[in-house]
Amino acid sequence: IFRLRITLRSDSTFSDLLYIIQVAIGCTDIHLHRFIIHGKQYGIPKIGGMHFSDNPNEVRLSSFGLRIRERFLYEYDFGDSWQHQIRVEKILTPKPNCFYPVCIGGKRACPPENCGGPWGFMAQKQEYGVGYIAERFSEIIDEGSVDDNYEEIYELKKWLLVNHFDKMEVNQRLQQYMNGDLEKIFEIRIA
Numbered sequence: 001i002f003r004l005r006i007t008l009r010s011d012s013t014f015s016d017l018l019y020i021i022q023v024a025i026g027c028t029d030i031h032l033h034r035f036i037i038h039g040k041q042y043g044i045p046k047i048g049g050m051h052f053s054d055n056p057n058e059v060r061l062s063s064f065g066l067r068i069r070e071r072f073l074y075e076y077d078f079g080d081s082w083q084h085q086i087r088v089e090k091i092l093t094p095k096p097n098c099f100y101p102v103c104i105g106g107k108r109a110c111p112p113e114n115c116g117g118p119w120g121f122m123a124q125k126q127e128y129g130v131g132y133i134a135e136r137f138s139e140i141i142d143e144g145s146v147d148d149n150y151e152e153i154y155e156l157k158k159w160l161l162v163n164h165f166d167k168m169e170v171n172q173r174l175q176q177y178m179n180g181d182l183e184k185i186f187e188i189r190i191a
Helices: 014-025 117-125 131-145 146-158 167-175
Strands: 002-011 034-036 040-042 072-077 082-092 101-108 185-190
Touching: 002 072, 014 167, 034 131, 101 167, 131 146
Parallel strands: none
Antiparallel strands: 002 101, 002 185, 034 040, 034 072, 072 082, 082 185
């Protein structure tokens, strides 16, 4: 199971939150999604998808009165049924000269998109074990067909690094989102 810990602004909107999560876990926002907080659905509408009654650019996390250890649900890709629990770990006063959002920790990489959901991911993870990947890399090199198998090599590399978490890479992706003064920040865990 992958885990991700992010510190973000309490005045983040649902648009902000979705963008932060998508950037942090490396998804491309190609699938439908929703958040469920206090029994109500929130998200960014897509053509052919769900409709949400609230404007995702106006609803702020601070408006929910979230407390420490409170959880809410983020669902992504209804076909694959990825469900992520988001938990407020701390409510902090922002540090001077710090920018948010920032990744403060994590474990394993997020499963790749379109891998068949949790069960499909586990099956593919077994199929793409280290032994298989090493054997296939060796075959490609022996055949001298590295250029012809670029897509397969990329796929093999993705599965080779499936347990690798790179906080610096996540923070580099999040850097473009840093700005402004804030009243308080939330530290959340995504699992």
